[in-house]
Amino acid sequence: MSFKRRIPSNHANSPPGTRISPSSPSTVLISTGIPSLDDVLGGGLPLSCSSVVLAPDNHSAYGDLVQKYFVSQGIACGQQVCIVDDDGPSFARGCMWTSVVNNEEDDGSRFAQSGERIKIAWRYEKMKMFQTTVASGSSSKDDYCHSFDLSSRIPESVIQDASDTNRLIILGVHVDENVKASITRLLGNIQDVLSVSSSETALMRLCIPALGSAQWGDIEPADVLYFLHSLRRLLRRYPRACASISLAPHICSEAWGGRGWIHKVGWLTDAAISMSGFGGNPSLVALFPSHHGLVQIHKLPAPQTILPASDKYSTLRGLSSSAGANAGSGENNLAFKCTRKRLILETIHLDVEGGVTERRTTPSTNNAISLNAGPVNEMTDEHASNKGRSHAALEVEFERAVAVTADPQGSQALASSRSAALDATTTPKVKRPRKKVAFQSDRPDLYDF
Amino acid sequence: MQTFPPSDLVINAGFVLITDELPAPADFLLHRFLHVQIRDAKQSHCIFLSVSEDFDRVKTVASKATLHLVQNAKFKFVDFVKASEASPEKTTGDADTRLYNIINLLSLDIGAVKAAEEQTLVILDDISSLEWLGFSPLALFRFARALKALCLKSGATLVIRLHILDASEPGHLFRLLLQLCSYHIEVRPLASGRSGAVSGELCLHSGPCESGLKSRPLSRTSALQYRLTDGGAMFFNKGTSEGVL
Numbered sequence: 001m002s003f004k005r006r007i008p009s010n011h012a013n014s015p016p017g018t019r020i021s022p023s024s025p026s027t028v029l030i031s032t033g034i035p036s037l038d039d040v041l042g043g044g045l046p047l048s049c050s051s052v053v054l055a056p057d058n059h060s061a062y063g064d065l066v067q068k069y070f071v072s073q074g075i076a077c078g079q080q081v082c083i084v085d086d087d088g089p090s091f092a093r094g095c096m097w098t099s100v101v102n103n104e105e106d107d108g109s110r111f112a113q114s115g116e117r118i119k120i121a122w123r124y125e126k127m128k129m130f131q132t133t134v135a136s137g138s139s140s141k142d143d144y145c146h147s148f149d150l151s152s153r154i155p156e157s158v159i160q161d162a163s164d165t166n167r168l169i170i171l172g173v174h175v176d177e178n179v180k181a182s183i184t185r186l187l188g189n190i191q192d193v194l195s196v197s198s199s200e201t202a203l204m205r206l207c208i209p210a211l212g213s214a215q216w217g218d219i220e221p222a223d224v225l226y227f228l229h230s231l232r233r234l235l236r237r238y239p240r241a242c243a244s245i246s247l248a249p250h251i252c253s254e255a256w257g258g259r260g261w262i263h264k265v266g267w268l269t270d271a272a273i274s275m276s277g278f279g280g281n282p283s284l285v286a287l288f289p290s291h292h293g294l295v296q297i298h299k300l301p302a303p304q305t306i307l308p309a310s311d312k313y314s315t316l317r318g319l320s321s322s323a324g325a326n327a328g329s330g331e332n333n334l335a336f337k338c339t340r341k342r343l344i345l346e347t348i349h350l351d352v353e354g355g356v357t358e359r360r361t362t363p364s365t366n367n368a369i370s371l372n373a374g375p376v377n378e379m380t381d382e383h384a385s386n387k388g389r390s391h392a393a394l395e396v397e398f399e400r401a402v403a404v405t406a407d408p409q410g411s412q413a414l415a416s417s418r419s420a421a422l423d424a425t426t427t428p429k430v431k432r433p434r435k436k437v438a439f440q441s442d443r444p445d446l447y448d449f
Numbered sequence: 450m451q452t453f454p455p456s457d458l459v460i461n462a463g464f465v466l467i468t469d470e471l472p473a474p475a476d477f478l479l480h481r482f483l484h485v486q487i488r489d490a491k492q493s494h495c496i497f498l499s500v501s502e503d504f505d506r507v508k509t510v511a512s513k514a515t516l517h518l519v520q521n522a523k524f525k526f527v528d529f530v531k532a533s534e535a536s537p538e539k540t541t542g543d544a545d546t547r548l549y550n551i552i553n554l555l556s557l558d559i560g561a562v563k564a565a566e567e568q569t570l571v572i573l574d575d576i577s578s579l580e581w582l583g584f585s586p587l588a589l590f591r592f593a594r595a596l597k598a599l600c601l602k603s604g605a606t607l608v609i610r611l612h613i614l615d616a617s618e619p620g621h622l623f624r625l626l627l628q629l630c631s632y633h634i635e636v637r638p639l640a641s642g643r644s645g646a647v648s649g650e651l652c653l654h655s656g657p658c659e660s661g662l663k664s665r666p667l668s669r670t671s672a673l674q675y676r677l678t679d680g681g682a683m684f685f686n687k688g689t690s691e692g693v694l
Contacts, residue, residue: 023679024509024679026509222581222582222583225581225582226582226583229501229578229581229582232501233501233503233530236502236503236505236506237503239505259614259615259618260614260615263470263471263612263614263615264581264614266471267471267501267577267578267581267612268501268578268581298471299471303506304506304509304510305509305510305513305679305680306476306477306480306510306513306677306678306679306680306681306682307677307678307679311645311677319643319644319645331642331643331644
């Protein structure tokens with residue numbers, strides 16, 4: 001009698017480009033195209049869920065970028081993609097694609113490959129390198145999440161092929177003066193598309209790149225909420241589909257939606273994150289030089305469980321509920337950066353006072369700059385403003401000590417500006433020639449926090 | 450390890466208002482109520498009015514706590530939006546008519562249950578979504594009052610879930626509903642943010658207009674903390690390490 005190894009059957013049955021959720025075997029996940037975002041969501045976006053990305057920065061288009069990844073991933077996996085946008089075809093043509101040459105441009109690998117070997121203290125030698133983000137799927141055979149390259153555009157042939165085989169569907173928004181009726185009509189169109197696709201076996205990705213932008217007319221907060229609620233109901237009826245929505249920048253703030261707007265959006269969708277770029281705020285750029293914006297998580301998908309899968313399985317968020325060394329630890333702060341090749345979500349860590357990038361050995365001489373930096377615009381982002389305040393407090397302490405020795409008259413002005421500085425965000429860093437020291441910010445730190 | 454809610458909060462408890470916030474949602478609490486009602490109470494019935502979620506999710510989550518709702522005669526799931534529009538005259542414009550349809554539907558159900566001498570639990574998931582979808586707070590207050598009257602007549606317990614957007618400024622609908630309730634359960638996130646060991650805390654207050662209530666209140670200082678698991682939650686006292694170690 002020979003024993004046959006039993007192959008787990010779910011591998012054969014799961015459609016291409018999907019994965020089973022680790023927390024619940026009946027939930028199917030699809031990739032958003034960005035590995036770190038997949039990790040934050042708990043492995044990917046579950047089917048029958050709607051996810052909203054708020055990108056309140058008016059100066060950049062990170063919401064659009066996330067949606068382009070979503071569309072590219074759908075096309076690459078052979079899934080059906082429906083773009084709800086009046087300029088759908090041009091949006092699809094602007095999507096990114098995998099690069100032909102497979103070079104691994106990883107921020108950490110440069111250091112590892114460089115010839116010089118830094119001497120590591122013996123107790124830290126066995127520790128692994130400090131990771132700030134998850135590794136992207138390196139093998140090209142991995143069809144769950146392809147590694148897209150922002151410098152290469154999707155080939156026209158791929159788009160043509162997808163349209164011809166009915167895998168790429170464009171739905172126009174066509175909102176006229178009667179906004180409510182137009183939205184109801186749009187929901188009807190979406191329902192038609194979903195019902196047609198549910199009869200086939202392919203999965204459907206619905207992408208709304210700019211909800212609330214100019215093509216949506218004079219939309220009001222109540223209309224947006226109604227749309228999100230009805231869309232979620234539709235997705236529950238057609239559970240082979242999922243939706244990824246980006247809100248237009250001007251509708252992401254409470255100034256437009258009223259008090260508690262972001263929470264309302266979070267309640268009416270299954271997953272909501274906001275990526276607040278630093279575009280309009282130079283002090284934040286100075287505070288976090290290697291990132292382009294902060295990530296806040298409002299809601300995470302939990303379609304079949306009480307606890308979102310991300311709470312247990314996300315390495316970026318770093319929550320762990322088991323008793324152990326990390327029991328009861330808080331969540332990591334997250335930020336994103338957009339390099340030449342890709343968009344990455346990373347954990348963000350505040351620098352030690354003075355920063356590990358600079359080792360100051362002489363007192364700073366440019367006190368004038370810090371004194372004259374008056375109150376900068378109030379930030380609405382509570383995470384960043386807390387960081388800014390704490391950092392400003394540290395900065396003031398340091399400068400106060402210096403001012404006593406260098407400029408006794410300056411200390412008066414400093415005391416009065418301290419209150420101003422505490423209210424305002426941090427003062428810009430003093431420009432000094434970079435000293436070459438062992439620690440550099442773009443190389444991974446050698447110790448594990 | 451503690452359990453919540455105690456059974457005298459579920460059976461014949463009047464109107465229980467559950468408020469939660471986005472960082473600390475109270476899904477688990479609704480499922481606990483369901484669990485206590487169906488499991489622990491003999492001859493019980495439960496009607497779940499859902500505005501946002503569908504039956505599949507309720508069923509799947511309940512099955513993780515080994516509670517089977519599919520063929521269960523004790524459980525009835527009502528899709529609020531669908532039921533409110535199922536009127537013979539097809540007048541979808543009028544908010545009051547739609548709410549009235551639900552009351553009609555429920556009065557039939559509850560009347561049938563009362564005739565069979567069973568305890569009923571009516572759960573309304575999410576009256577806040579109704580407010581955001583366009584119903585006025587006044588209409589919703591009247592709806593809640595009608596529901597409460599219906600439940601009082603038949604000795605049923607009514608549980609309504611409300612989302613608070615801003616803890617310092619809860620909103621008009623909350624103030625109106627607070628006047629009606631017999632108990633108010635507040636589910637709040639920890640002030641220090643998300644944590645792996647504690648997902649949030651809950652407090653129990655008695656309603657302002659009721660006296661002589663059976664359940665002992667839990668104030669904010671002695672709140673019960675909980676940690677979410679896949680199928681439910683574990684409760685432990687604030688400041689103790691019962692659930693953590």
